[in-house]
Amino acid sequence: MLAAHRIPSLLYYAGSHSLLKEVAARLRLIAPGEPVPQGLGEKSRTIRRYAKEAAEDEEKAGRRSDGLDGLLWDPREEYLRKTTCFTPGSLAGFFTRSDWPPFMTAWRDGEAGWPFADAPFPRDFLLTDDPRLRLRALLPDWPEPGYARDRIHLDAGEQLAAGLLLARSDRFDLLEQVVEAGARALLDEVRPAFEASLHERSAQALRAALAGDRRRRDHLFSTYAADPDPEPDQRWITIDWEAVRQAVDADSERLRRQVPEIVSHPQCPLDLRVLLATTWSDQFVWSRLLSDRPTGLHLLRTLPMRPNRSLAVPLSYVSEGGVGVGDILDTAHPADLVLRDAAGLPGIARRHPMQCVITRQDEQGPMRLLRGITELADHHLGDDPGAWTIGCRIVEGRRFTGSVSELLERAGARRPR
Numbered sequence: 480m481l482a483a484h485r486i487p488s489l490l491y492y493a494g495s496h497s498l499l500k501e502v503a504a505r506l507r508l509i510a511p512g513e514p515v516p517q518g519l520g521e522k523s524r525t526i527r528r529y530a531k532e533a534a535e536d537e538e539k540a541g542r543r544s545d546g547l548d549g550l551l552w553d554p555r556e557e558y559l560r561k562t563t564c565f566t567p568g569s570l571a572g573f574f575t576r577s578d579w580p581p582f583m584t585a586w587r588d589g590e591a592g593w594p595f596a597d598a599p600f601p602r603d604f605l606l607t608d609d610p611r612l613r614l615r616a617l618l619p620d621w622p623e624p625g626y627a628r629d630r631i632h633l634d635a636g637e638q639l640a641a642g643l644l645l646a647r648s649d650r651f652d653l654l655e656q657v658v659e660a661g662a663r664a665l666l667d668e669v670r671p672a673f674e675a676s677l678h679e680r681s682a683q684a685l686r687a688a689l690a691g692d693r694r695r696r697d698h699l700f701s702t703y704a705a706d707p708d709p710e711p712d713q714r715w716i717t718i719d720w721e722a723v724r725q726a727v728d729a730d731s732e733r734l735r736r737q738v739p740e741i742v743s744h745p746q747c748p749l750d751l752r753v754l755l756a757t758t759w760s761d762q763f764v765w766s767r768l769l770s771d772r773p774t775g776l777h778l779l780r781t782l783p784m785r786p787n788r789s790l791a792v793p794l795s796y797v798s799e800g801g802v803g804v805g806d807i808l809d810t811a812h813p814a815d816l817v818l819r820d821a822a823g824l825p826g827i828a829r830r831h832p833m834q835c836v837i838t839r840q841d842e843q844g845p846m847r848l849l850r851g852i853t854e855l856a857d858h859h860l861g862d863d864p865g866a867w868t869i870g871c872r873i874v875e876g877r878r879f880t881g882s883v884s885e886l887l888e889r890a891g892a893r894r895p896r
Contacts, residue, residue: 485508486516487875488819488824489814489867489870489874490503490867491522491818492853494856494862496515496520498862499520529845529846529850531850533843533846551583557582587611587612604616605640608644610648611653617657617665635692636696638665639685640711642654642657643682643711645657646681654673654677671684672689686711686712689711689712692711699737702733703719705718715745717746718744723751724751724754727758738761739761742767753778762789762792762796763793765788765790770798770801771801775797775801776802783880784820784827787828789827790817790820790848792829794844795840795841804847804848804851808848808855809882811883815875817883818852821852855887856870856887858887859890859891860887867890869889870886870890
């Protein structure tokens with residue numbers, strides 16, 4: 480059987496068996512009349528199947544979005560609410576909106592019970608500064624998602640942050656409800672701070688407790704804050720970036736654990752992001768880097784891909800508004816590694832060798848990239864074996880270092896239209 484590393488990466492994307500066989504013969508990978516190697520044919524079919532699934536997933540996502548609007552606003556769909564479940568994060572955007580349907584407003588204000596069969600995870604509520612939603616997070620009134628009723632949804636830091644918001648909003652009436660709920664609402668370690676703030680009608684005790692909690696778990700907060708006493712509930716504090724640079728140069732082990740947080744910081748200097756990008760190939764670091772579109776585009780333009788740096792997997796976790804499939808196809812280089820990355824071909828490591836669990840979410844980026852490549856290849860090359868052959872020779876040539884879009888445009892330039 481033909482060794483996989485000898486097969487041009489573009490050939491795996493050919494759209495039909497006959498096209499695959501014709502191009503393989505022109506490239507002298509097989510003799511005339513010989514069958515296509517089994518691994519090549521199987522991988523080609525898998526690529527096309529995943530590309531189709533990615534298109535179907537996008538269509539389903541659009542229908543879910545339309546369905547949610549109907550569920551929330553159409554009185555005729557009220558009966559569906561009792562049989563509707565939400566996955567974690569699915570309502571995150573909704574809770575930041577200012578327009579709410581009346582039945583959700585009644586729930587938020589404590590005038591009605593949770594109207595759905597299951598619940599979004601409470602962290603969805605923590606994206607807002609509405610004291611009433613923080614109260615709902617501290618006093619959940621929906622069915623537990625698969626564990627005992629006494630399980631606390633929020634960790635100590637999240638509970639303290641929620642309590643601090645109530646106190647700073649002068650909503651001690653809501654804080655009192657939480658304290659009266661006792662063990663049903665609060666972890667033992669945070670209850671004294673809640674009780675003290677309520678007794679003193681002050682946010683000080685909750686602020687001090689949250690600051691201590693954050694110093695224990697947040698190395699950036701405890702060591703690199705520019706302000707000696709930063710606000711503990713502030714998501715992005717001002718950082719001493721020069722001190723961070725020095726720690727990066729010294730390869731600080733503690734700082735290494737917070738690299739994703741560093742590159743996500745909106746004030747992180749671009750040169751520091753580039754430095755960390757060249758040092759780290761971790762998918763969580765790169766998903767954060769690509770989530771900031773200007774940073775992501777700069778990195779795609781200036782840093783060639785490496786065999787140990789995947790773009791396909793981090794793409795699964797890029798935030799809305801970040802780098803997209805089209806950006807990778809137009810900018811990432813060389814094309815050969817992009818093609819291998821998307822399809823999981825030999826020549827690039829998409830995941831850490833110790834990663835034993837691969838989720839459906841992990842596969843979303845590669846599938847979306849496969850869809851983009853196949854659609855672009857079909858547009859430029861169609862079913863012309865000559866154009867595909869040229870493309871395969873270009874991508875295998877040592878002189879070509881361009882993007883996938885440049886590869887396909889050059890290969891399809893002489894194709895009859």
